[in-house]
Amino acid sequence: xxxxxxxxxxxxxxxxxxxxxxxxxxxxxxxxxxxxxxxxxxxxxxxxxxxxxxxxxxxxxxxxxxxxxxxxxxxxxxxxxxxxxxxxxxxxxxxxxxxxxxxxxxxxxxxxxxxxxxxxxxxxxxxxxxxxxxxxxxxxxxxxxxxxxxxxxxxxxxxxxxxxxxxxxxxxxxxxxxxxxxxxxxxxxxxxxxxxxxxxxxxxxxxxxxxxxxxxxxxxxxxxxxxxxxxxxxxxxxxxxxxxxxxxxxxxxxxxxxxxxxx
Numbered sequence: 498x499x500x501x502x503x504x505x506x507x508x509x510x511x512x513x514x515x516x517x518x519x520x521x522x523x524x525x526x527x528x529x530x531x532x533x534x535x536x537x538x539x540x541x542x543x544x545x546x547x548x549x550x551x552x553x554x555x556x557x558x559x560x561x562x563x564x565x566x567x568x569x570x571x572x573x574x575x576x577x578x579x580x581x582x583x584x585x586x587x588x589x590x591x592x593x594x595x596x597x598x599x600x601x602x603x604x605x606x607x608x609x610x611x612x613x614x615x616x617x618x619x620x621x622x623x624x625x626x627x628x629x630x631x632x633x634x635x636x637x638x639x640x641x642x643x644x645x646x647x648x649x650x651x652x653x654x655x656x657x658x659x660x661x662x663x664x665x666x667x668x669x670x671x672x673x674x675x676x677x678x679x680x681x682x683x684x685x686x687x688x689x690x691x692x693x694x695x696x697x698x699x700x701x702x703x704x705x706x707x708x709x710x711x712x713x714x715x716x717x718x719x720x721x722x723x724x725x726x727x728x729x730x731x732x733x734x735x736x737x738x739x740x741x742x743x744x745x746x747x748x749x750x751x752x753x754x755x756x757x758x759x760x
Contacts, residue, residue, distance in 0.1 A: 518615040522607040529604070532736045539743050540588055548749040548756065550663060551676040552656045554683060554739050555588070557649075566656075590645035597639035599695050600729045640696045650691050653684040663758075673760040679745050683738040690731035693724030 512518065539546065539555040546553035547564045561569040561576075595601055606612045613620035660677040662669050691697070702711075702718035724731070748754045 512615075512618040514615070514617060518618055522614045525604045525607060526609060528733070528736070529601075529609070532740065535740055535743075536592075545747045545750045546743065548676065548746050549674075550660045551674075551680060551746045551749065551756075552659070553743045553746050554653055554656070554680075554687075555743050557656055558652050590642050591649045593635060593638060594642040594646040594691075595732070597636040597642065598732065599639075600732050602636060604729075640700075643691075643694055643696045643700075646691050646694075647697070650684065650688045653680075653687060657681045657684045672758055674756045674758050676745060676749065676756050678759075679742050683735075683742045686731060686738045687735040689724050690728065690735045692721060693726075693728045693731060694721075695725065695728075697721060698725055 536555055539553065544563075546556045547566055552559070552564075552566045559567045561567045561572050563571065607614055612622065657677075657680040660680045661671055661673060663672045663674070664670075698718065698721040701721055702714050745754075749756045
């Protein structure tokens with residue numbers, strides 16, 4: 498019995514597939530590029546990222562700065578003028594956490610590097626480079642940036658809680674606005690993505706031989722594993738909620754739309 502010999506190395510883009518194999522990587526390329534471009538633009542914009550108690554997730558936390566959300570007041574004189582947003586000290590860490598995430602690796606390998614662009618499709622290189630060349634070795638920082646990403650969820654949660662407190666006639670009162678719900682939804686989806694992380698799952702219980710005698714650890718491990726089942730979905734959705742939250746706050750700040758107070 499003879500078998501057909503398939504070519505070991507295909508030319509770039511060569512395939513026998515008849516489906517639209519190029520559509521998923523093209524979608525990833527467009528979505529990720531839009532997120533990176535918009536996020537960078539927002540982080541480097543000097544105004545419009547706050548409205549009342551609302552604060553954009555792309556600027557959190559504001560260690561010091563021009564708004565009332567700044568932790569330590571105005572920017573100090575010794576701070577370099579070209580680094581006019583102290584939030585840029587924090588944002589690279591959750592950004593690197595996403596870049597090195599196992600879901601994102603598989604996505605941008607296909608969408609940006611075409612390595613390979615899809616299953617059974619020829620790729621543009623013939624050798625395996627591994628994770629040693631730059632920027633691949635940055636992926637090894639995933640387990641460390643995870644701790645900053647978890648802390649970042651706490652910061653977003655604090656901002657979401659503050660979004661329910663409105664200043665009325667000089668008195669701070671509890672209330673619910675559309676922006677309050679938008680910010681809460683964003684931190685909820687982002688937390689679902691972060692707490693479903695493979696590295697966090699390993700830290701919680703993956704290095705244990707047995708969890709039956711540790712009910713708290715076992716429950717956390719089970720919850721993390723449940724979120725991990727939809728890790729890719731939460732990763733993509735959280736990008737959308739972050740952009741939507743920032744756009745909503747900017748539209749309110751510019752007067753294009755009015756934030757509706759539900760309560």
